[in-house]
Amino acid sequence: MRSRENSGGGFFSGRLPERVRRTLSGGLPLPLTLLCAALFFALPLIFKITGLATARYWLDLLNTVGLYAILALSLNVILGHAGMFNMGHAAFFAVGAYTTAVLNTLCGFGVFLTLPLAGAAAGLFAYVVARPIIHLRGDYLLIVTIGIVEIIRIALVNDIFGVTGGPNGIVGISRPILFGYRVSRPHQFFYLIWFFVALTYILFHFLERSRFGRALKFIKEDTVAAEGIGVDASRYKLMAFVIGAVFAGFAGTLYSAKMGTISPDSFNFAESVILFTIVILGGSGSQKGVLLGAFLVMGLPEVFRGFENYRLLIFGAALVVMMIFRPQGLIPPVPARYVLPPPWDAYQEPQDPSEGEGEARGALFPEGGAGEAAPASAGEGGRPSGGGGE
Amino acid sequence: MKAPAPLQGGPGLNLPARLSPLKVLLFVPLMEFFIQQFTNGLAVGAIYALIALGYTMVYGVMKLINFAHGELFTLGAFIGFTLLVTFDITGPLGTFLGIALTAVIVAGLVALAGHVLEFVAYRPLRRSDRLAAVVSALGASIFLQNAIMLRWGAQYRAYNADLLPNVSVSLFGQSFPLLRLLVFLTAVLVMSALYLFIHRTRMGMAVRAAAIDQGAAKLMGVDVSSVVALVFIIGPALGGLAGLMVGLYYGQINFYMGQLYGLKAFTAAIIGGIGNIQGAMAGGLLLGLIEALGAAYISVAWKDALTFGVLILILVLRPTGLLPERVAEKL
Incomplete structure (x- = not known):
């Protein structure tokens, strides 16, 4: 997970609309995302119409x-x-x-x-x-x-x-x-x-x-x-x-x-602990994950009010289990969403998990190689030219 | 005011030669107050030191803040409560034998709990990153705290006031509550035993080796897994014992007290340089003194803030702790 995140940033071009479209909705097509948001914001109205007590x-x-x-x-x-x-x-x-x-x-x-x-x-x-x-x-x-x-x-x-x-x-x-x-x-x-x-x-x-x-x-x-x-x-x-x-x-x-x-x-x-766990549970670094975390951590206990006494007990146990089986959170940040320029897609397509290192490198190349003669020899060395190439 | 003591006071009091009777009248009670606060600080500090040892040993070996340690301490206090109050163990056995037996059972049970905790919550995470382990520790802490609340209730629980005879012991011309001396002496005894264990036995050497460099220790044939397990038995045992002491010393316990005590003990561990066993002992005593004297002379209400202020100051100014002995890794 660590090495893959390296691929962030570096990309800066005029294709803003596509970038916005692909990243803001994160996987879901934008219309669906907007629909969900609209539905959510219509909730008070829906409550009113259905006369929910x-x-x-x-x-x-x-x-x-x-x-x-x-x-x-x-x-x-x-x-x-x-x-x-x-x-x-x-x-x-x-x-x-x-x-x-x-x-x-x-x-x-x-x-x-x-x-x-x-x-x-x-x-x-x-x-x-x-x-x-x-x-x-x-x-x-x-x-x-x-x-x-x-x-x-x-x-x-x-x-x-x-x-x-x-x-x-x-x-x-x-x-x-x-x-x-x-x-x-x-x-x-x-x-x-x-x-x-x-x-x-x-x-x-x-x-x-x-x-x-x-x-x-x-x-x-x-x-x-x-x-x-x-x-x-x-x-x-x-x-x-x-x-x-x-x-x-x-x-x-x-x-x-x-x-x-x-x-x-x-x-x-x-209170701080709750906030901390929201971020970690949802997916540290991923805004969608954090939103989901807020719903789960704040919402679920209310839904299960019947088990009032046991909810924190279960919450604590869930944290431990979660860290053992999915430490990156429910929705971890998705580095692959950073759109790379087409020629370099070839580097990214073979998503072979066994070669995480190679993948990180592949993602690094296009940043450094975009305009400058960044030496490809040093893995870390390729990174800054992406930042500096802005 | 009590009648002024004779001019010489005690051996610890070096009064200036020429003192007006008025000054003596003021000075002696003030001195007495100071000594009482000082010894109180030592007793509380010894308790902090016992808890701090658990933090510092675990951190030394695993580089992990065991957030659940404070809850193990609480568990010790409540097991002691069950034995001493619910089962009234001192009735048939006599006061001292009963309390001694309680201490042994508390230490054993909490050590068992610590061992299980390590096995369930930390062992699977040994190779994952620190954040995951920290969060797992937090989860374990929340779990334990609520388990204790469900088992023993959310209200304060009181140890019987007459468990120990309320007598005073005269020492150096001052009289101290027996309990204070007992707490302090027991803690010192236990810590000395730990010191000898760590420095004079093969197992102790293994613990020290694993604390310095796990990888190298492994290469030298140290079974790091069992060192970690050992540390998670000794630390909680000491913490549980400290819980029992707090119950006896203050008489009142509740299910969330481990949080504050844990933070303070951790502060003590930091003061002594985390990972440093003697440091934790010294740090605990120092913190107890700072707190007792701060509460007496500055403000009771700001007592806890003072502790955390000290914590922050030390981390900012001297993050490796006050003892120069062991250089912790780069911060």
């Missing part, structure tokens, strides 16, 4: 799934694309949520006015805390981020700056007003939240395929090689952290607005 419940559930989808998608930039084990994502979520709550209840800012501020606050916070720790390797980073999320929670409980309301949190956050239209009912939040999910998904989709995204992927595969080529690993990692945090901050705003009241308990370590 529990529509409110299901919409609330979908809203929760949506919030977690935004959070997990933003974590995916850090964990999936940059490969940094961040288990403190709830901290950024908390900063965003509390920024909105404080500005709204104390200063009377409208919720939507606080949205960019919440994102900025979370991003700034991420910048400050991540800067000294960004160089830490794998599990050390994991532990430090756990420490950060715990410190944030303790700070919130202890009523830091005298504005967070201590363990009870903040109540009475007003409903957001959009173009003079007050968002308060579940189906209104449904559209608000899922609009954001779609926006996040599309933005990150193109981010992943940008120069930035390719740099992250390279760093994830081999930091030393990336740095040797001149990719400023620390800078890109930090940027990934900040970008992820900003969107977690946005999610915080939406969460505050939806709940109307927030408390430190909503942003604890367990």
